[in-house]
Amino acid sequence: MAASEERREPHPDDEATRLWRRLCDRDPIAPSDFALHFFEPLCAWLGQRYPANSEHDRVTAAGDAILELIQRPAAYQPERQTLEVYLHIAASADLKNLIRAEDRHARRRVGIETVELSRAAGKYLVDETADPAARVEREEDAAERESLLTLDGLTPEEEQVLVLLRRGERRTAVYAAALGILDRPVAVQTREVKRVKDRLKKRLERGPARRG
Amino acid sequence: MAEEKRARLASLIRRVEADPFFLAFTLRAYAESEGLADRELAEQLGCPVEALDAVRLCRRPRPDAGFRQDVTRIAERFGLRVGELARIVRQADALTALRAEATGGSGVLRAARDRDVAPDGESEER
Numbered sequence: 001m002a003a004s005e006e007r008r009e010p011h012p013d014d015e016a017t018r019l020w021r022r023l024c025d026r027d028p029i030a031p032s033d034f035a036l037h038f039f040e041p042l043c044a045w046l047g048q049r050y051p052a053n054s055e056h057d058r059v060t061a062a063g064d065a066i067l068e069l070i071q072r073p074a075a076y077q078p079e080r081q082t083l084e085v086y087l088h089i090a091a092s093a094d095l096k097n098l099i100r101a102e103d104r105h106a107r108r109r110v111g112i113e114t115v116e117l118s119r120a121a122g123k124y125l126v127d128e129t130a131d132p133a134a135r136v137e138r139e140e141d142a143a144e145r146e147s148l149l150t151l152d153g154l155t156p157e158e159e160q161v162l163v164l165l166r167r168g169e170r171r172t173a174v175y176a177a178a179l180g181i182l183d184r185p186v187a188v189q190t191r192e193v194k195r196v197k198d199r200l201k202k203r204l205e206r207g208p209a210r211r212g
Numbered sequence: 213m214a215e216e217k218r219a220r221l222a223s224l225i226r227r228v229e230a231d232p233f234f235l236a237f238t239l240r241a242y243a244e245s246e247g248l249a250d251r252e253l254a255e256q257l258g259c260p261v262e263a264l265d266a267v268r269l270c271r272r273p274r275p276d277a278g279f280r281q282d283v284t285r286i287a288e289r290f291g292l293r294v295g296e297l298a299r300i301v302r303q304a305d306a307l308t309a310l311r312a313e314a315t316g317g318s319g320v321l322r323a324a325r326d327r328d329v330a331p332d333g334e335s336e337e338r
Contacts, residue, residue, distance in 0.1 A: 028273060028282040029285060029286060032270045
């Protein structure tokens with residue numbers, strides 16, 4: 001895709017905010033206007049930002065981010081950042097998730113000999129839900145995410161982490177993408193992600209403010 | 213470039229066709245049941261076939277008291293026949309509910325079974 005084709009007329013934030021408010025107001029046409037306004041520019045941005053990834057993955061990630069926001073517009077808080085920035089962060093995280101899911105899928109295509117010897121790729125290969133430990137872990141995660149829904153007054157960094165926690169994201173790299181620190185060494189990413197998560201935990205220990 | 217854009221948008225449309233949140237889901241259920249191609253569906257709705265994607269990306273009209281308001285808003289925006297859109301949505305809802313019942317599912321559009329559609333598209337409680 002040529003650079004000139006990626007340029008587009010800037011759309012003022014107030015127009016984006018109006019679109020978002022129409023989503024919140026359940027305007028039946030708003031999803032159409034919103035998707036047609038943001039989908040193609042978001043695909044172009046992903047193409048520029050992640051040229052090494054496949055077009056299919058980028059388009060899927062752009063769709064994930066847009067469809068998610070269309071159905072859950074309250075996830076975006078306009079005072080935190082522009083809608084465009086929010087979609088960039090969400091689509092980046094979705095793209096990372098896709099890549100990791102594909103990696104996992106590829107790793108599972110292992111020979112039967114490996115399956116026999118490996119618990120990770122063996123008994124629970126076909127049905128992850130059959131692993132009792134994993135089920136308990138998921139339930140604990142769900143309970144934690146539910147408790148985080150009540151937090152209020154978060155910083156923009158915490159808000160992004162919260163969005164990912166709500167989605168059940170567990171990978172450090174995805175949080176690092178949300179925090180815009182993917183260009184840093186992995187150790188730094190890990191430390192910074194942990195710092196933001198720890199801050200959230202302290203907020204919870206102090207007693208979360210209630211929304212609504 | 214235009215072809216690439218069309219392909220990207222087509223992939224998005226395929227996704228929303230599988231999601232009952234969107235009107236695309238409803239229109240697909242109806243078109244499949246009637247064996248309609250896009251052009252025939254557009255003709256029934258009264259719009260150019262090029263407008264179908266934008267229509268599909270709309271939110272599905274609320275099945276309750278907001279039904280007529282939503283249908284009218286969508287129809288006016290895209291120049292569709294209001295009564296025809298209402299009829300298509302109700303027919304697709306009934307089909308979806310019947311399929312859900314046949315497969316033992318609860319059916320996301322169960323409410324459609326409990327209503328009649330007046331000729332002008334207004335919903336009425338039985």
